[in-house]
Amino acid sequence: MQTIIMVINPLTIKKFKRFKSIKRGFYSFLVILTMILASFFAELLVNNRAIAVRYDGKLFFPTYGHMLPGKTFGLSYDYETNYRQLKQKFDAEENGNWVLLPLIPYDPFENDLPEDLYPPHPPSLERQHYLGTDTSGRDIAARLIYGFRIAILFSLGLLGVTYVVGVSIGSAMGYWGGKFDLFFQRIIEIWSNVPLIYIIIIISSIVVPSFWWLIAIMALFGWMGMTWTMRTITYKEKTRDYVLSARALGASNFRIIFRHILPNTVSIIVTFIPFSVSGGITALTALDYLGFGLPPPTPSWGELLQQGWANLDAYWIVGAVILAMTITLITVTFVGEAVREAFDPKMHTIYE
């Protein structure tokens, strides 16, 4: 670090102010941010473990950590406590013990199969399946929320990997130009023509794709988009006078790229992020829908969508997924539009 006191560029502050003033985008940003943060703490919202239990004057917080066997709470079994039943028991006893259950007291992997009924069950407030259950009796709301967490993490992970690779190669192409640029241009053109979906089908027929496997495969064939943009920006930036003056001072290539060119391209990279996020979510959902994504029983929107498609009479499955996807993609797109507008260089350039 060069400066000990970090000074935020007033232009950056201005951009944030502009972003904030674009109401639709800003509120969408708050919505999506809440959704992401909430999904990171999904265990407190959606879980078959209680948030807190008071038993014989002692408090228990079973959410994180090891499972607590039923005997802890004076039950007869050694396996994990069924907190829903415990709550009913304590409520009936009325002796000062209580159980605080999460909003949705179901685990995304848990099959809730009441007697005499075949899943999927329609939404029911009484059983606390607010969006109903899927064909195996798993709570849809729970699967949506955990599925969202996986999708957003996947998306951000993919974004990280593709941007690091794309920005590095792209800026190197733009900076050094010449034969290096020419070589990579042709490589990228060839590489872009590899049919990704077939590659994934082939790979997932050999190995069961895990989370990181999928990111690796998707990144391997998805880094090219960023290179074109970075190549063009770098070409433009490197001939600007501030870069020439750094070279005239004797700055190394490393210094010029990392201290001068990259910081000046950040605002352009940032505008791509929301669109990449929604792209990542869509891609994972599509792969899961086709059955080439994450292996079951991972909670996934694509898998739910596929179930819904197969059971259209259970309208709540398809309805819930489509609603969730619509909300997510619309908010992310609104954020993207607002970012693009707030960071528009034309808004901040003074022509003389």
Add this chain to the structure above:
Amino acid sequence: MKVENKALSPLLTVKNLKMHFPVRGGVFRRLRAKVFAVDDVSFSVPHGKTLGLVGESGCGKTTVGRCILKLYKPTAGKVVFNDRNVLSLQHEALRESRKDMQIIFQDPFESLNARHTIQEILEEPFIIHKIGNKNQRVARVRELLDRVGLPRNSLMRFPHEFSGGQRQRIGIARAIALHPKLIICDEPVSALDVSIQSQVLNLMLELQETLGLTYLFIAHDLAVVKHISDRIAVMYLGKIVEMSDADSIYEKPFHPYTRALISAIPIPDPFRKADKIVLRGDVPSPINPPPGCHFHTRCPYALDRCRVEPPGLKDAPGTSGEQHLVACIRAGEI
């Protein structure tokens, strides 16, 4: 400063400098054509003096400046600085030599990194050349701000918070940070208001005196150059067409192009009748410069000889010893 000791050999000598930019196209980037941006230019600048390089846009004057700094790699020619050929320097030696040669750019909006504070911009020369520790560097930066007449509280501010003239002062401060011997001034005042121009020019003259700087002053405006230069070279389409001491070029210009440029200087006298020489046509493309004298397409005095025979840069009639050089075969008669 031991300027006097070396007064005899010039600080900077440019010999037969050529810069031909390739124009490439197609899938394999084949060579399609060449832009003759600088075509056989020679001059020298003595210690502590200023050479003004004048010409209209696109004549190659900026390219000359950038070739000297090795920001471009010239096609041919020699740049001798301090008795060393700059163009053959590599890596560390080149980096060392950068300390002695600096540049001030035309556009102060472009030449400062908008994402850096003034402190970061002015500290950079010291960081690159590993001079001093953090505190010493900040002290040097403060000193620089004083020297160019900027308030000390500018340190934590960003370039866009300053006016054009102030930014150009920042550019000058960065250029003098490492105590260079030569500064290439690439139209340093062209982008500024006229009222600010003189302030910046005076600052540059003052710095030249106190720091013993040598300037290569590039401009498209003869009036500005007159104020600051000891010697002036006029460029047209990649070649120097006339070079002389500042006074004599204004008093007795030989080349028709120089005359046209001088007649274009506005005279602040409303009653004086303007008898401007207006040149017809445009500057030919440097991709395909005309044969013979490059200026013949627009020259009112051109003969058939001018269209075939390239005029060399020779002593003007009535002068000797390279005091006044002109590239026109009719220099004496017109």
